Amino acid sequence: MSIYLDHTASARPTPAVLATYGRQLAEVYANPSSPHQAGRAAEKALLDARGRIAKSLGCVPAALILTSGGSESINMALKGCLLRPARLPRRLLISQGEHAAAWETAAWLETQGCAVERLPLTRSGVVDPDAFAAALSEPAGLISLILVNNETGAINDVAGMVALRDKLSPRTPIHLDAVQAWGKIPLGFDASGVDLMSGSGHKLGAPKGIGWLLRQPRCRLDPLVHGGGQQNGWRAGTENPPLAAALALALEEACVGLEPLARTARELSERLLAELDAAGTRYTILSPPVRAWPILAIAFAGLRGETLVSALSAESIYIASGSACSSRRSKGNRVLAAMGYDAETVLGAVRISFALSNTTDEIREAARAINTAWHRLARP
Amino acid sequence: MPDLQHDTVILARLGEITLKGLNRGKFERRLIENISRRLRRIGSFSVVQAQSRVWIEARDNQQDLEAALGHVVSVFGVVSASPVWRFRGDLDMLLAQAVAFARTQVDPARVQSFKVESRRGNKQFPLTSPEISSRVGEAIMVALSDRLRVDVHQPDFTVYVEVRDTICLYARVVQGPRGLPVGTGGHGLLLLSGGIDSPVAGYMMASRGMELDAVYFHAFPYTSDRAREKVLALADILTAYTGRLTVHIVNFTDIQIILRDHCPPDMLTIVTRRMMMRIAARLAEKVRAKVLVTGESLGQVASQTLEALLTTDTVVAMPVFRPLIGLDKNDTVDLARRIGTFETSILPYEDCCTVFVAKHPKTHPSLADAVQAEEGLDIEGLVGQAMTLIEEVAL
Structure with a gap:
């Protein structure tokens, strides 16, 4: 039996989600835009799913734009805001903690004439509030920040940032990359006060290939994908009722599981650390003390993250490495470096991520494997 | 009109091996073995050596000669290889085959230039090499004057004629890796x-x-x-x-x-x-x-x-x-x-x-x-x- 501790990379769908998806694939195959009865049945299934999805996300269905996933949603938010003819300047504020989906899109936007400011992180991995306030002294076309960092679980202070924006630059919209937030922390779009929010289905147990961008009506945005006018012209492309239904169910399960997950993940992560301590394994916790509990970033002294990932993989225990290195250039981890960690620590980083399905026995087994590997392979 | 039957085969040319002395046979045998082994993966071919060259022939018409050519030109010891038309016959046969062959080289989109180069190994053949080139070129021009013109300096393609105990026609020469056959160098x-x-x-x-x-x-x-x-x-x-x-x-x-x-x-x-x-x-x-x-x-x-x-x-x-x-x-x-x-x-x-x-x-x-x-x-x-x-x- 394998032990899966990489839910942040992709979560495992529950049997109920798979059953819904499989059934709808077989039954709801018509195009929801077709006027015949089969098409209308598909449309009805889609509308039903959209309603449920919106409810779980804390917004009205009209705010929901279904996309192919997180990267598309983030691309749409950034490009859709900044490339349209607008009264606001083409200035984008992001942080050094962004996922590549926003980071690389911002870099591309720079080549298109946009100014990009990359705000520094504190040691806890969140946006430095002073730098944020200072950056708002000039008008900007968009603020785009990651809500829960995918590497560390650090949570940016949305309420604080919305308040600052309202005070200093009320017309600048805020986009949150909330891909790792949904299903890990309590969250509602309307209540958040932000203008745009992205998410991805497979991070919380839906199949891959579906994500969303939520948009408040006040936020002006251009579509990214043009075509047949689906989703009121916001995102062209034949809609996918089975995927939407699977997402609706996965989101509902995630909402119900939110509190138990936080409790379980915290317990499991404490159990893991206790087992490491008992064996004398030396490590540094890179995640901040308060975080989205399912994500634990940790660096082992004198042992490369990649080496540990391989060693555990050989025992069918799956975690993620915090940085990718290659023989001649060590590609560090941009986010951990921005938090002020030295190259040696960053090389040793791994990410362990928990789900409700993980058990104490699994964590004990994973800790045993880590301890064995560390004592054999590490030279601190 | 003669019966225009021909075999399509691959002709592989050997380089350094042909300079070997007494153990040349050993090198050639190894090369044939290496080519055979390579071709066994893709089909049934006969590989034989004659006149310092290697001839590769499909055992039936199900075989992919183009794929075979690709394999042949990656075998060390091969200098180059060509897909050739091979047939027996006299001058009339040669001229008729050459016209048919030239037709396969014509590009429907544009007029091309060509030339003919000949070699005569069989000295019984009634014409010399330059005479063969000239007669073959003339026959092709008469038949395909609307598609082709002659350019002996920078032709779009060259029709090669080799007259030995059989006659060969080819236009493509694909370079091989040269070197020596694997297995002959320890x-x-x-x-x-x-x-x-x-x-x-x-x-x-x-x-x-x-x-x-x-x-x-x-x-x-x-x-x-x-x-x-x-x-x-x-x-x-x-x-x-x-x-x-x-x-x-x-x-x-x-x-x-x-x-x-x-x-x-x-x-x-x-x-x-x-x-x-x-x-x-x-x-x-x-x-x-x-x-x-x-x-x-x-x-x-x-x-x-x-x-x-x-x-x-x-x-x-x-x-x-x-x-x-x-x-x-x-x-x-x-x-x-x-x-x-x-x-x-x-x-x-x-x-x-x-x-x-x-x-x-x-x-x-x-x-x-x-x-x-x-x-x-x-x-x-x-x-x-x-x-x-x-x-x-x-x-």
Whole structure:
């Protein structure tokens, strides 16, 4: 039996989600835009799913734009805001903690004439509030920040940032990359006060290939994908009722599981650390003390993250490495470096991520494997 | 109108082999064997040698001659190859076949230029070579004057005519890799890493006829399973040139840990390489290889300075061939691209030489430094241990 501790990379769908998806694939195959009865049945299934999805996300269905996933949603938010003819300047504020989906899109936007400011992180991995306030002294076309960092679980202070924006630059919209937030922390779009929010289905147990961008009506945005006018012209492309239904169910399960997950993940992560301590394994916790509990970033002294990932993989225990290195250039981890960690620590980083399905026995087994590997392979 | 039957066959030309003296037959037989073995993968072909050339013929019309051509021109010893029309007959037959052949070369989109070149091996044939060219050219022009014109200096294509006991027509000449047939140059053991150089070194020795085995030192989990897969993928690409290739994967992790804990960091790379050479030499004896082959190039990295190379050479009793020793890195990269290993070589998975590399390795180690660094190590025990930890993958 394998032990899966990489839910942040992709979560495992529950049997109920798979059953819904499989059934709808077989039954709801018509195009929801077709006027015949089969098409209308598909449309009805889609509308039903959209309603449920919106409810779980804390917004009205009209705010929901279904996309192919997180990267598309983030691309749409950034490009859709900044490339349209607008009264606001083409200035984008992001942080050094962004996922590549926003980071690389911002870099591309720079080549298109946009100014990009990359705000520094504190040691806890969140946006430095002073730098944020200072950056708002000039008008900007968009603020785009990651809500829960995918590497560390650090949570940016949305309420604080919305308040600052309202005070200093009320017309600048805020986009949150909330891909790792949904299903890990309590969250509602309307209540958040932000203008745009992205998410991805497979991070919380839906199949891959579906994500969303939520948009408040006040936020002006251009579509990214043009075509047949689906989703009121916001995102062209034949809609996918089975995927939407699977997402609706996965989101509902995630909402119900939110509190138990936080409790379980915290317990499991404490159990893991206790087992490491008992064996004398030396490590540094890179995640901040308060975080989205399912994500634990940790660096082992004198042992490369990649080496540990391989060693555990050989025992069918799956975690993620915090940085990718290659023989001649060590590609560090941009986010951990921005938090002020030295190259040696960053090389040793791994990410362990928990789900409700993980058990104490699994964590004990994973800790045993880590301890064995560390004592054999590490030279601190 | 004569009956226009012809065979379509592949004609492969041999280079250096034809200069061999008494053992030329041995080289030719090996080449035919190598071509046959390569073609066996894709179908049923007969491969025979005649008049210093090799003729490849499909045993039935189900075979893909174009695919066969691709394989033939990657076999060492082949200088070039052409798909040819082959038939028997007199001048009338030749002219009719040449017109039909020229028709297959016509580009419907534009008027092309051509010329004819002839060779007459059969001196019984009534015309000389220039006369053959002229008559064939004239016949083609008469038949295809709206599509073709003659240009003897820079033609779009050339119709080659060879008159021997049969007559051959062809227009395409595909270059082969030249060199000598694999299996005529002895047997070597290639130290294969995942980098750019060692596959090229293997290719170069194979081009001189050397048969190869390969050895790869795997230090899992310091080197990942992907690194191992990458090396096997490189070896698989090499088999297109080397023929059968067995990769011996040495589980090197425990030895590497022992070396790391034992040696000063700045000598670790040298000591590791000396250990690899010892293990490789022992393995070479086992597989009856007479020489080690590496991808080292003088001065490329700290472990490839002259001193470092000398220090590693002293631990083995057999010669070490380094075909890239005087090559510029750019030339090696060009070769890697040409033989198709480059894209795989640059995948970012490290090999075990780089896992524990010191910030400042000794670039000019003396033999005494190396011996001192190894003091107290049970060298013989470690080599023996490595020999029990080898996995063979036959490609």
